Amino acid sequence: MTFSRRETLKLSAGLSLAALVPQVAAAQTRPTASNDLTLWYREPAIEWTEALPLGNGRLGAMVFGGVARERLQLNEDTLYAGAPYQPANPDGPAALPQIRKLIFEGKYVEAQRLIDAHFMGNPVRQVSYQTIGELTLTFGPSSNASGYRRELDLTKALSTVTYRQDGVTYKRETFISPVDQVLVMRLSADKPGKISFQLGFETPQMATVAIESPQEIVLSGRNGGHNGKDGALRFESRVRVVASGGQQSTGTDELVVSGADSVLVLMAAATNYKSFRDVSGDPTIITKDQIAGAATRSFDDLYAAHLKAHSELFDRVHVDFGRTEAADQPTAQRIARSPSQNDPALAALYYQYGRYLLISCSRPGTQPANLQGLWNEKLNAPWGGKYTININTEMNYWPAEPTALPELTEPLVRLVKEISVTGAETAKIMYGARGWVAHHNTDLWRATAPIDAAFYGTWPTGGAWLCLHLWDRYDYGRDPAYLKDIYPLLKGAAQFFLDTLVKDPATGYMVTAPSISPENEHRFGTSICAGPTMDMQILRDLFANTARAADILKTDAGFRAELLAMRDRLVPNQIGKAGQLQEWKDDWDMEAPDLHHRHVSHLYGLFPSHQITTRKTPELAEAAKKSLELRGDMSTGWAIGWRINLWARLGEGERTHSILKLLLGPERTYPNMFDAHPPFQIDGNFGGTSGMTEMLMQSYDDQIILLPALPTAWPKGHVTGLKARGGFTVDLHWADMTLERVTIRSAFGEKAMLVLGDHRLPVTLKKGQSATFSLRAEGLVKL
Secondary structure: OOOOHHHHHHHOOOOOHHHHOOOEEEOOOOOOHHHOOEEEEOOOOOOHHHOEEEEOOOEEEEEOOOOOEEEEEEEEOOOEOOOOOOOOOOOHHHHHHHHHHHHHOOOHHHHHHHHHHHOOOOOOOOOOEOOOEEEEEEOOOOOOEEEEEEEEEOOOOEEEEEEEEOOEEEEEEEEEOOOOOOEEEEEEEOOOOOEEEEEEEEOOOEEEEEEEEOOEEEEEEEOOOEOOEOOOOEEEEEEEEEEEOOEEEEEOOEEEEEEEOEEEEEEEEEEOOOEOOEOOOOHHHHHHHHHHHHHOOOHHHHHHHHHHHHHHHHOOOEEEOOOOHHHHOOHHHHHHHOOOOOOHHHHHHHHHHHHHHHHHHOOOOOOOOEOOEOOOOOOOOHHHHOEEOOOHHHHHOOOOOOOOOHHHHHHHHHHHHHHHHHHHHHHHHHHOOOOOOEOOEEOOOOOOOOOOOHHHHOOOEHHHHHHHHHHHHHHHHOOHHHHHHHHHHHHHHHHHHHHHOEEOOOOOOEEOOOEEOOOOOOOOOOOEEOOOHHHHHHHHHHHHHHHHHHHHHOOOHHHHHHHHHHHOOEOOOOEOOOOOEOOOOOOOHHHOOOOOOOOOHHHOOOOOOOOOOOOOOHHHHHHHHHHHHHHOOOOOHHHHHHHHHHHHHOOOHHHHHHHHHHHHOOOOEOOOOOEEOOOEOOHHHHHHHHHHHHHHEEEEOOEEEEOOOOOOOOOOEEEEEEEEOOOEEEEEEEEOOEEEEEEEEEOOOOEEEEEEOOEEEEEEOOOOOEEEEEEEOOEEEEO
16 A cells, blocks of 8 residues: 555654644643643644544634645535445355355355355455535745744633734634534634635535635535446535625625624535435535524534533533643644653543544534544545444444533434344344344444454454443433434344354354454454354343343343343353453464454453452452453553553553553654554544543442552642543542542432542432542541
8 A cells, every 4th residue: 555645644643744834833821720621832733633623513624724725624514425335245044054054164264255255245355434525715925924822622522723924913713513513714814804714615625616606616516426326415515704894795606705893704515415215405504504504603603602602511520640841832742742741731631522522523413423423524434434343343332421512422322222223134034033133334324344354354243242232321320211212223233143143062162153352363364253242242242231121121021031041151251371361252362463463352351341350359459460461552542541441440550551651652643642553543532532431530339449540640630520430420539649539420319339459439319419538547438
């Protein structure tokens, strides 16, 4: 594979290349402790991974902050390639018995060949997420400026660019409103009549530009095709420019503003997508209505509504790990120096950036966060920019529940409902089974067949893993109406495996076949196998949670018993000859070609599940630790994120923090704080936020575990607003590496066990009641 210069530069997550631009003199101001939740820079962005992301869940923009020319790269979350399709392969049922026979005979490579020939989806590739293009504002030929500063304030979801040129101070403020569904930019200057620019579009799409008036310009186009068929989506980006003072006119495919005092720019975008099988929408009607509604309001009114909606989510959690003078440096410099300088506030900034990104790319009614969250500049995004459900999509939502953002899981829950429809077709067509199945990827059209190649795609437990998130939403929120709503999804996923699990001739256990331990080659030259450890762990959770849901809802007693009986017949977790937790049902780990593989799939049982814990299963926890040591700490961005969570579950604060330092360093964090796989993949951002949460508080098995992996790098600090299972809110304060106080608030009156090291204290609070506890010589006590 070859890369362009831009792509090659992106693969390096080092210092901003914009530092090489001498004509922009940096502002000497610096953020103070009161606004440490700000990313800021002394030069415009040159590369995409230096630009700053804005989003309202549906619309996304990357703001470059140029002086001579501003670029806003645009996304709309339903703009993918292709059209509705169903790739399930009808050859599957005939091939399945022979595939299983070859696997159980140890002829794994032959089984892979047969799968590639007769058991893959058709087409074998899913569609890619796509960019709209760029909105550009050209101000003039000169980029010479002084006092330059661009920033992204996470507390406001606001991008600001300021600089001084020819004796005039210019300012641009940009946000994307979740209320009014438009991008809003205000351009202002400290002297009248000084704002002049040309506004237009640039796009790699097949598109046209229409000038509807001196105030309005529209970009219209179609999405890309897929598998030789035309795309079915039409998209539109509509911009209205409202100037105060000066003149407005038109040029060739552009709007022109001359000598204005201030300018308001509004941008709306939409497609005709309504659902994975309905493309009857009208983007023109949508964008006209959104622009018309926003244009009746002032910038201050639009911003106030936006800020209120953002603050209602973002302000729920506050975190402080301490502060040093390093926090006064520009963000790119802090990232570049983070391996060697003490900067605990960078970890706190990264923590809240993860929450900011999730708020910005996943809201009720939008598409879920994909591999790039919401932001992608290409027609063919890395890995398609879709939903990889063998770890990445799940990791995107790990922070949602514990960091008090449960509403943001609605798009994920809806996705599972939709793939249960297409997945039921796949189950019937390819396996002759009841229920529903999804393999290792899905996309806008909710395709669920195995894709890419047998080595990667022959993994039937993607949908089953997503069901853990459905259960977690109930476990945190305890809403019986919600549980009743999602129970058919749990039941359908479980039914599929009741129909398709087969007996392993060698052991008598029930196993998945064919399957893989995601993307990892074993000693026999392929990934294809039967009953890998991860599958067994996922199915233990699926069967247990479905059975528990049936019990709570007082339904399906016979089905519940069938699930629990099958659960007992699954291959158990096993410890291999090197003392490691076995990745496969056979002890192949030490002969695998890549001992440092990025995936740690067999450790699902440690995290995100809690089948393996240091207290409940100490021998398995020690084996999981050995597996982690064998795998190593340095990996891709998202894989480092997973390792942070796993080491935190093991209670290893210092090791966890050392791996967090790898994630925060310039090899795995771009100058704009996006996670570097490389290239950019957003899951590592969310894995980092989740991992830091796990370092401070864990909740499972009716326990709230306090400071389980606190590192010495954070001797004093606090975090408030965290959520624990059972409807608890947790505020933690510590000093000198010791708990000062913890306040617990109960939403539902559930019982819990507070755990701090060897100290345990049962807590019983009434609904709506709170209590504060501290550590004394005699143990945890209520204050």
